[in-house]
Amino acid sequence: MLYTDADIASKMVLQRDTEVPITGGAAPGETVMVRVIRNGKTLAEGESKAGENGRFTVMLPPVSGSREPCEAVVCAGGESLTLTDVLYGDVFHITGQSNMELPIFRVFDPLDPSKPFSGEKRTPDNPYIREFRAPITPCFDPAAEDGYWTSGCWLTSEHPRAAEMSAVGYFFAEELFSRLRVPIGLINTSAGGAPIEGFLPYEELRRLRCCDEFLDFASVPGWMERTAEEDNRRCREYYAMLDREDRLGERVLAGNYPDGEAVSLPFWINGFSGRIWLWTEFDLPEDFDCGEAMLILGTLTDSDFTYINGEKAGETGYMYPPRYYPAGKTLRPGRNRLAVRLDIFGGQGGFTYGKRWCIKSGDSILDLSENWHYAKAVSAGPLRPATFFQGLPLALYSVTAPVYRRKFKAMVIYQGESNCHNAERYRELFTRFIGYYRERVGREIPVIFTQLPEFGMNDDSWAVLRQAQLDCTLLPRTAMAVTIGTGEVNDLHPINKWDVGRRLALCAGRLVYDGEGYAPVRCTAVKQEGLTVRLIFSEDVTLSRRENSYFEAVRGGVPETVRAEQTAPREITLALTSPQPEQIRYAYMTSPAEPQLFDRDGAPVSPFVVSVN
Missing domain, CATH: 2.60.40 (Immunoglobulin-like)
Known part of the structure; x- marks a missing residue:
C-alpha cells in the first residue's frame, strides 16, 4: 500500500531553493514517481524505487518560494496520493523543552486583553505559518532510531487546533514572514522537561560519561514499561487513599464548613503532604454579568479541583498551568461559595505568590485574596512522583532522529532549565549536541538558541547556566537570543513569548539571511x-x-x-x-x-x- 510519512502531507511547507526528499512506503521494488504541480504546470518531479523494506525516498529538484499553493502527486503500482495546499518557503526545526513547546493558548492573559492572543483574537490567522508537531514517545532502546514519523500533523491557521502551535515558534515565524513574505514551516520536536542529554544517542552519552549509571538500568528491555506500571499503581493507591480518608469534602461543598484557620492569599503550607480544603464566600451585585465570567487563581501546587456553589468549575492535575476557569454557568448574583480541594504531594504547596486571585467579567474584577479558611483533610507521607520519562537522558533521541533526513534552514532551540542542576557541564554537553546534530545533518547548519530569562530560584544555578550559554556563542554559525526581562520570577513558563520569538528572529536575520554572522555583545x-x-x-x-x-x-x-x-x-x-x-x-x-x-x-x-x- 502506498503511503507518505506523517510530515509529508497536505498543508506541508517544503524548503525552497534546495533538493527536498519525499519519503514513504510502497511495495518492495515498486517505482515511485512524484510530481509537484501549480496551476497545471509541473514545477518539480522525480522517481525512485522502493527498497526491500518497502521504503522509498524521491528527491525533488529545487523550487523557489511562493505563497501560491501546489499539489504533490505521488504514484506507484497503479495507486496515487494527492497532497494538497503544499507551500514552498523556509523551514526551521524548533526544539527544546516546555518553553518552546508552550502553545499559543497558554500565553492568554485574561487580565490584559492588549497582549497577543488575549483579546478578541485568540488563534493565529496567518495561513502561511504552519507547524508540524512531532509525536513525543520516549524511548530508551540503545539501538532505536526512528527514520520517519508515523503520526503527527501540520497545524495551520484554519486547523481546529491552531492554538496548539508553539507560541515562541509562531512569533518567530511571524517576524520572519513580515520580512521575507514567504511561507514559514516549523518542525517541532520540543518536549517539556527535556535535558540536553535527552536528544543525544546512547553512544554519545556513553562517551560523555554523564549518565552511565542511569543508562545501565534504563536501557534494559522493558524498564520503561515496568516502571510506568509501578508508578501508575502507586499513584492510584495514593489518590484512592486521599479520597477514602477525606471526611471534609462533602461538608465544604455543601457549605457546612468545619472549623478552619482564617488565611488570605497567597496561602502556602510547608511540612505537609496530603489534602487540604480552602473555601471562601463572596457577593456579586445583581447587575454583575455572570455569563462571560472567569475565575482566576494563578498557579497552585500541586493538583486542584475547584468548585463554585458546589459545582465543579475546573481541575488541573499539576502545578504549572494557570488556573483560568470559566465560571458563567456556576456563578449567580448574590452570595456565592468557592472551594478548592488541593492535593499536595511533595511536602509543601499552596497558591503561588505574586499572582492575581479574582473573578473577571468584562471590565469588572472582584478580588478574592481575602477572607479564606482552610483545613487539613488528610495528612499523608509525600508521594514519590511518577517517573517523567521525557525528562531523562536518551529519551527523545529517536523522536528527533527523523528531522536529520529533512531539509531546513536552521535549528532554533529553547532549552536549559532541566540542566540547571548540573550547570557546570552544560557548555560541554550543549557543544557536543550541536556537533553531533551537524554531523547528522551533514553541514554546519545555523543554530539559534535562547538564553534563559529570569526566574526565582534559591541558588545561582540559572546564572551559571546563562554564562555557559554565553560561552557557547563562540561556536561557529550560532546565535543566542538574550531574554532577560521577558521572564516571571514566580513562573517557570512566562507568557511573554512574543519578545522571545522576535529576538530569535533578529538572530536569524543576521545569522541566516544577512550573512553577517551574529555574535552577542561582549x-x-x-x-x-x-x-x-x-x-x-x-x-x-x-x-x-x-x-x-x-x-x-x-x-x-x-x-x-x-x-x-x-x-x-x-x-x-x-x-x-x-x-x-x-x-x-x-x-x-x-x-x-x-x-x-x-x-x-x-x-x-x-x-x-x-x-x-
Whole structure:
C-alpha cells in the first residue's frame, strides 16, 4: 500500500531553493514517481524505487518560494496520493523543552486583553505559518532510531487546533514572514522537561560519561514499561487513599464548613503532604454579568479541583498551568461559595505568590485574596512522583532522529532549565549536541538558541547556566537570543513569548539571511586603574538611566555592588570601593528582571562574568 510519512502531507511547507526528499512506503521494488504541480504546470518531479523494506525516498529538484499553493502527486503500482495546499518557503526545526513547546493558548492573559492572543483574537490567522508537531514517545532502546514519523500533523491557521502551535515558534515565524513574505514551516520536536542529554544517542552519552549509571538500568528491555506500571499503581493507591480518608469534602461543598484557620492569599503550607480544603464566600451585585465570567487563581501546587456553589468549575492535575476557569454557568448574583480541594504531594504547596486571585467579567474584577479558611483533610507521607520519562537522558533521541533526513534552514532551540542542576557541564554537553546534530545533518547548519530569562530560584544555578550559554556563542554559525526581562520570577513558563520569538528572529536575520554572522555583545577588555575599572565592549552599548545595581566586583569570592556610568559608546566605568577584585559580573543573578545594559538594537546585553586580569 502506498503511503507518505506523517510530515509529508497536505498543508506541508517544503524548503525552497534546495533538493527536498519525499519519503514513504510502497511495495518492495515498486517505482515511485512524484510530481509537484501549480496551476497545471509541473514545477518539480522525480522517481525512485522502493527498497526491500518497502521504503522509498524521491528527491525533488529545487523550487523557489511562493505563497501560491501546489499539489504533490505521488504514484506507484497503479495507486496515487494527492497532497494538497503544499507551500514552498523556509523551514526551521524548533526544539527544546516546555518553553518552546508552550502553545499559543497558554500565553492568554485574561487580565490584559492588549497582549497577543488575549483579546478578541485568540488563534493565529496567518495561513502561511504552519507547524508540524512531532509525536513525543520516549524511548530508551540503545539501538532505536526512528527514520520517519508515523503520526503527527501540520497545524495551520484554519486547523481546529491552531492554538496548539508553539507560541515562541509562531512569533518567530511571524517576524520572519513580515520580512521575507514567504511561507514559514516549523518542525517541532520540543518536549517539556527535556535535558540536553535527552536528544543525544546512547553512544554519545556513553562517551560523555554523564549518565552511565542511569543508562545501565534504563536501557534494559522493558524498564520503561515496568516502571510506568509501578508508578501508575502507586499513584492510584495514593489518590484512592486521599479520597477514602477525606471526611471534609462533602461538608465544604455543601457549605457546612468545619472549623478552619482564617488565611488570605497567597496561602502556602510547608511540612505537609496530603489534602487540604480552602473555601471562601463572596457577593456579586445583581447587575454583575455572570455569563462571560472567569475565575482566576494563578498557579497552585500541586493538583486542584475547584468548585463554585458546589459545582465543579475546573481541575488541573499539576502545578504549572494557570488556573483560568470559566465560571458563567456556576456563578449567580448574590452570595456565592468557592472551594478548592488541593492535593499536595511533595511536602509543601499552596497558591503561588505574586499572582492575581479574582473573578473577571468584562471590565469588572472582584478580588478574592481575602477572607479564606482552610483545613487539613488528610495528612499523608509525600508521594514519590511518577517517573517523567521525557525528562531523562536518551529519551527523545529517536523522536528527533527523523528531522536529520529533512531539509531546513536552521535549528532554533529553547532549552536549559532541566540542566540547571548540573550547570557546570552544560557548555560541554550543549557543544557536543550541536556537533553531533551537524554531523547528522551533514553541514554546519545555523543554530539559534535562547538564553534563559529570569526566574526565582534559591541558588545561582540559572546564572551559571546563562554564562555557559554565553560561552557557547563562540561556536561557529550560532546565535543566542538574550531574554532577560521577558521572564516571571514566580513562573517557570512566562507568557511573554512574543519578545522571545522576535529576538530569535533578529538572530536569524543576521545569522541566516544577512550573512553577517551574529555574535552577542561582549566585554572584550577590562582595564583597572586604582579604584576604577573600565569595561570595553565589542560594539556600542547603552546603560539605562535607572539606578544600576547589576554590576558587581568580586573579591575573595564575595560580590559587592558597584556604581556604573557610561563614559564612551563602548565603555562602562565602574567605581570600586575595594582594590584588586578578581572578577566583574553583570546581571549575574537568578532573576535579572530589569536589564540595564542594551545593544545597538535595543535588546538586552547578556549577563556575563569577566576576569579583571
